[in-house]
Every structure is written in structure tokens, then in C-alpha cells.
Amino acid sequence: MALVSVSIGPAPPLQAKTNKYKIALCQLQVTPDKDGNIAHARARIEAAATAGAKLVVLPEIWNCPYAMETLPSYAEDIDGGGSPSVSMLSEVAAARKITVVGGSIPERSSGQLFNTCCVIGPGGEIKAKHRKLHLFGIDIPGDITFRESDTFTAGQELTVVDTDVGRIGIGICHDIRFPELAMLYRSRGAHLMCYPSAFNMSTGKLLWDLMQKSRAVDNQLFVATCSPARDTNSHSEYMIWGHSSLIGPFGEVLAAAGHEEATIIGEIDLSLIEAVREHLPLETQSRGDLYRLVDVQREYAS
Numbered sequence: 001m002a003l004v005s006v007s008i009g010p011a012p013p014l015q016a017k018t019n020k021y022k023i024a025l026c027q028l029q030v031t032p033d034k035d036g037n038i039a040h041a042r043a044r045i046e047a048a049a050t051a052g053a054k055l056v057v058l059p060e061i062w063n064c065p066y067a068m069e070t071l072p073s074y075a076e077d078i079d080g081g082g083s084p085s086v087s088m089l090s091e092v093a094a095a096r097k098i099t100v101v102g103g104s105i106p107e108r109s110s111g112q113l114f115n116t117c118c119v120i121g122p123g124g125e126i127k128a129k130h131r132k133l134h135l136f137g138i139d140i141p142g143d144i145t146f147r148e149s150d151t152f153t154a155g156q157e158l159t160v161v162d163t164d165v166g167r168i169g170i171g172i173c174h175d176i177r178f179p180e181l182a183m184l185y186r187s188r189g190a191h192l193m194c195y196p197s198a199f200n201m202s203t204g205k206l207l208w209d210l211m212q213k214s215r216a217v218d219n220q221l222f223v224a225t226c227s228p229a230r231d232t233n234s235h236s237e238y239m240i241w242g243h244s245s246l247i248g249p250f251g252e253v254l255a256a257a258g259h260e261e262a263t264i265i266g267e268i269d270l271s272l273i274e275a276v277r278e279h280l281p282l283e284t285q286s287r288g289d290l291y292r293l294v295d296v297q298r299e300y301a302s
Ligand SMILES: NC(=O)CC(=O)C(=O)O
Pocket: 060, 135, 136, 172, 173, 174, 175, 197, 198, 199, 200, 203, 204
């Protein structure tokens, strides 16, 4: 395979219609009742818009429990128009003129299942569809064994999307563990990384805060995570950690939930990114003569 190495250039200037805006992270309590979950999510998005949010983010797998055994029966055909979950997101985004990073839902397409996030614009249009790239697999004897790849197929496309509130890079949960992805998104001009997520009790306690802050400070941009709320009555082996957060470009926690259902609202001020990059100019200090990141997808496209 001939691969010509192309180094990542400086991040392009930030582009957004607005420099400051409110973002809402809806940490939803999810139940086995899909219609109920959809109605509940709609109500929380409406409330966030009323509170002034211009961007609303939902959790990973919000229309059904995050349980691999039952999840296929909740899957929806997004491209074929058979998705009540995405239809609701489009309706509410258009009605309230907001951008929605629609968490993720199980998507059925050509006989395969994907863990898929749709980004919806203020006209109700689907602006991007991100299929989880890195499927979560863990095996800690006596603690947790979990394999998404038994159920899902991995996505093949990176997702950076231009919205009314700027350029956003999308990853889903385990995608956050792969720093090169966030670095590529930064190099493509993202100012915000959104990770709909569902960390569990084992990984959450040790790694949740660390991962988010790492991606934010490595790339000097905002990171937003949104998890379902923890269901303490659930008998599922997969207990969700919660703690949805907004992290600033210096690693500062700007807003954070506990483990219960909550909508947290934080402010994104894009001028902070420019200030942090000016005060601590990592880009000009990095040693491109010694190491390089290669944007493989772009390279093959060109
Ligand atoms: N849903 C996930 O991808 C879970 C995950 O990454 C974790 O650490 O928990």
C-alpha cells in the first residue's frame, strides 16, 4: 500500500455565526418504553431551548436501554425514513430553530446494525450522520465483560460538521479513547468535540473525567459529553456512570451533572480557544520535523 505522508497543517481559523452560545446536555433517564423515551427527550429538548440553548446534546443510546441483548429490537432505518426518533429530533430542532447533536440510536441499514448519531440543523435537516467508529470491548475478569462488536458494525467515516454554532467533531463514547481522532478533527477546524456516551461504573470512576479533559487540553478546544442517567433500580450488569460534562480548552469543568437525570447548561465562548492557543501556542511548538499525524481519509480522497 503506497501511503504518501502528509503532515497536518495548522488548525484553520474558527468559523461560527456566533462567538458565544449556550449548550445543553440532556442526561436522560432511559426506560424500555421507546415511545416514552422519545416523548421524554422531546420535552427535555424543548425545555433546554426555552432556557436559551442553541445547541442541545443527547446521550449515547437514548431511545432504549444500553443492553446488547434487547437493543436490536429497537433499531430504526434512518435512511429509509423509518425513524420515529430522528423524526422527533428534526421536528423539535425546526420548531425551536436549534442545532441538535442527537445522541445515538441503534440504526438498521442493509442488514447491519450501527450505533449512530444524527446532527440536526435548525431547519430540521440531517446535517451529518456519525456511526460509532471504535466499538467498545472490555474484559476484566470478575468485573465487566462487554463486546459491542457482537451486535454492532463499526462506522467508516469521520464526522466534522458545520453548524450554526460552529464546526463540531462527533465521536461516540469509546471513540473518545482514540486521541488521533480528536487531533484530526481539530486539524479540520473543529472548535467543539461532542461525545454522546454511556460509560459504566468500572470505567467511569477512573477514566471518564480524565478522557474528556485530555481531549480538551491536547487540542485546546471544548469537549461536551452526554450520558444517560444512572438507573439505580436496573438489574442490568451494565450500570451507567452518568456525569455528563462540558470541559473548556484549558481543561476547566464548565458544567457537570451528577448521576441522576439532569439538563446542564453551559456557555461556549469561542474567544477562549483563541486566547488559550495564543497563551500556550502548542501548534507552533510541536515538532513536525520529528513526528506527524496523517489524515488517511483525506489523503486517499485527494
Ligand atoms: N459505550 C461505551 O463505548 C463505553 C465505554 O467506552 C466505557 O468505557 O464504558
